[in-house]
Amino acid sequence: MPAETTYLELSEDAGSSHKFYEVTVDGTDLTVRYGRIGDRGQVKQSSFTTVDKARAEAAKKIGEKVRKGYAPAVIGQRQPRSVTRRQIVSTRSTAKSAPVLWRYRSGSPAFGVFVDGDVCMVGNEAGLITTLNHRAEVQQQVRLPDGVKCIVADDGWIYAGCDDGNVYDLSGKVPRLAYRIAPEIDIYWLDIHDGVLGVSDANGGISAIDHEDQFLWQRPGRGTSAWMV
Structure with a gap:
């Protein structure tokens, strides 16, 4: 066969x-x-x-x-797109406090913030994600079903962790459901690399989930509120 x-x-x-x-x-x-x-x-x-x-x-x-x-689709019909990676060069600041470039009122507390060479993205507790340019001009707004915990990027893909327990792909014109996380996991932070999602949760635990929404492993934490992965 x-x-x-x-x-x-x-x-x-x-x-x-x-x-x-x-x-x-x-x-x-x-x-x-x-x-x-x-x-x-x-x-x-x-x-x-x-x-x-x-x-x-x-x-x-x-x-x-x-x-x-x-x-x-037909394999090979669409050509690959190059992935632009910024080279970041930094030096120690001699300033006592960082200058404020601009301010933006998101309308409610905002935990999800993402910045690259082109845009700034802000996601708030109302589920609203606003994309601004570096002059603080609003370029686009989309809404998720619940509050936005964090926004991260993996190559050309951008993802948002949401309080509804899911992770959404923000790379297109409208958000798409990318990962369904177990309902008992309260997402605090996430990161992604080569399609493998790392999630830290309110109970201090860390989980790794593959592209098929399958748990690779989970580790409990000794404390609570695991913010970074």
Whole structure:
């Protein structure tokens, strides 16, 4: 029986989303490959007791991605996009206090802040995420279902941890659900690298979650309120 492969892409001209997702069923084996378009990506393999169970799991994964905006595509038709990495050079400041460049009223307490060479993003407890340029001019506003805890970036992707227990992808025109975190985990902070999400929570614990929303491991903390990962 030949292997069955489904290849999907999510790419937006006006956004930084430029990702692929490939699912292959070969007998009772299921292989998922994902990453940035043009890269080899990461591979996850699993086996099932029957071909039907492998196909059912593949259909489930494909359906989840289609609901997030992925669509069938042809490998190689879209070209890779370069990832710009800023070179940061810093020197010790001799000032007694840092100068205030500008102020912005977010409307409610804001914990989620992200700054790069182009924009500043502020997420507040009302779930509103505002994107400003470096002159404090509002460029865009989007709203999440609940308060924003933090905003982090991984290459060209930007993610926000939300009080509803989920992590949202902010790379496109509208937020997309990227990770479903266990409801018992109260997100305090997160970080992401190569598709692996690190989450610290209100109980002081740390969890690692892969691209398929599967927990890789969890470690309890001795204290509470783990803010950084």
